[in-house]
Amino acid sequence: MSSRDAILGRVRSALGRKVSLPDTAAIESYIAAHPVGLQPPRDWEPELRFRARAEALASTVEKVSSLQAVPGAVARYLVVNKLPTGGVCWPSLRKLDWIGAGLGMEDRPARGDDLVGVTGCYCAIAETGTLMLASGPDTPAAASLLPETHIAVVDTARIVPFMEDAWALLRAERGGLPRAVNFVSGPSRTADIEQTVTMGAHGPYRVHIILVG
């Protein structure tokens, strides 16, 4: 007998499957319905909540009125914070006028020594101030992870109240999950040494969010 059959066999006998037959239809219909569970009360406006939460998690947030204004905002942020003015961006953002803003943004896979990564996001979650990144050819996962500074462009129309709304959006628009969904809530951190919170463990030291809308 394979280990698979042995394990499932023990699980079945533990569940008394001989007397009560498994009801596969019931679990399939539960999964198909995927009911939303308990959520905190929604007594906030999503954009304001997103902003407040993201800032509480040590991200910085600014807002511009159009996508065309993004390169200028990125340039200002980098210069003010004395950060390098070059790095990688998602291929999905390659059409923006980076050169016009004095930036050298390359739409290639991120490398271990890249210092700045600019990405978009699939959507953003107000409840926790979280970015949802969906991997894909034009939206690679490493660009938000390897560089010390992560700048994320967020369309305010894509701020949803809860994580469950983000799943619903993915199901509706894509019919399922991409290879990787990464929820990002602020710069990477650790509290392993004396429970002291320290930013910049293995991922970015800083996350800057540019709202567009």
Added chain:
Amino acid sequence: MELRSNEFKARAAANLGDAKLQKGLGLIKVKAVVNRANAVAEFGDFEALREAGKAIRNRALADLDLYLERFEREATARGAVVHWAENASEACRIVVAIARENGVKTVAKSKSMVSEEVGLNDTLIEAGVTPIETDLGEYILQINDAEPPSHIVMPVIHKTAEDVADLFHEKHGTPRKTDPAALTREAREILRPKFLSADMGVSGANFLVAETGSTLIVTNEGNGRLCTTLPRLHVALTGIEKVVPTLEDASTLLRLLPRSATGQAITNYVSVHTGPKHIDESDGPQQFHIVLVDNGRSKLLAGEMREMLRCIRCGACMNHCPVYQAVGGHAYGWVYPGPMGNILTPSYVGLENAVALPNAATMCNQCGVVCPVKIPLPDLMRKLREEQMARGLKPWPERAGLALWGWAAQQPALYALGTRIAARFMKWLGGSEKLIHRLPLAAGWTNGRDFPAPEGRTFRELYKARRK
């Protein structure tokens, strides 16, 4: 991991006098406990959320076979390879075989308690593969001669920044520094090239989503993301009980897990992985293997300890346990410390190999009150204590004492006389301080604390006097 649970008493006694350990443990009360309390209060109806979490975990366990099959089907359809491991050695064999077939030399590991449970690192090393722990805490332990973790969420809680400073200075040959931020940067810079060159990433999985065949991990450092994004292979190693039905269910549990563990509303990163990379993607693993480990879990499902399988490994029970807070994680002698370990260790390694653990509790139920999935931990410990009595695993003086008491309690007159003598004797022993420093036959108890002396009269005497 080497099993040393039967040394609990000796190691606990030693740890009580370990000043560095006590400093680390002291921080739990002012940090982890306070942070959790704040996060829970901020959420609102956390009690209802715990009920919801319990219901989701119960639903998954009630049809565990069906949800596992559905998970396997979905994961396979997306191109992942699902393996099943009966026990620790099979789990290790599977991972080593994947490594061998693919010419893997180094493995970047994200924190996984199941990998500690099955002893994966030692097996990899024997097979000529180098595992590199990348969680900061686990990395510190690994370079300190593979020391075991002492907490499931904060593995180096027993170490001070000074300890880490000495260790890094010695092992890295760099100037000594004590600032946690500087130490963290040093580890980052040493580990970054290792991530980039690792052939395989090994992670755990906090949840398996049956609906989509996905694994879900929560991390703060980002090492989990690196391990699952950069190497050409990703192996997720986890227990069969981790399955949940839907993405929505995972979202509900995600409101409970980080709040209970560290007081965060959400961890920095939550990563959901479904299948290997597509041809047109520039990153992600070419192969994605998922190893589902039983190692005693199906046995738990059949017995009185089934509720323990709801556990989502948040660590709140140990953070709030007065025994854990006093003796630390190493005393428990295996992977899982604190109240959850008091149940899991004897269940997985045998009650006879962890005799002290079900008794390493005051039954104050702090653990039961904070557990996000409402596991009645003290009840389960009580059941294990009963089993210990039934199987004769308690030391003979304890069994003889209880037998004597049981017999006497059935002789009302004799019992009344006996308790009258005992109450008066103990009052005399307590003297003017009303504290007994040493009790005959119970030195083990009074060595570490004083016993408050009774007032000299028994309950029945007082009751009679009041009735008059």
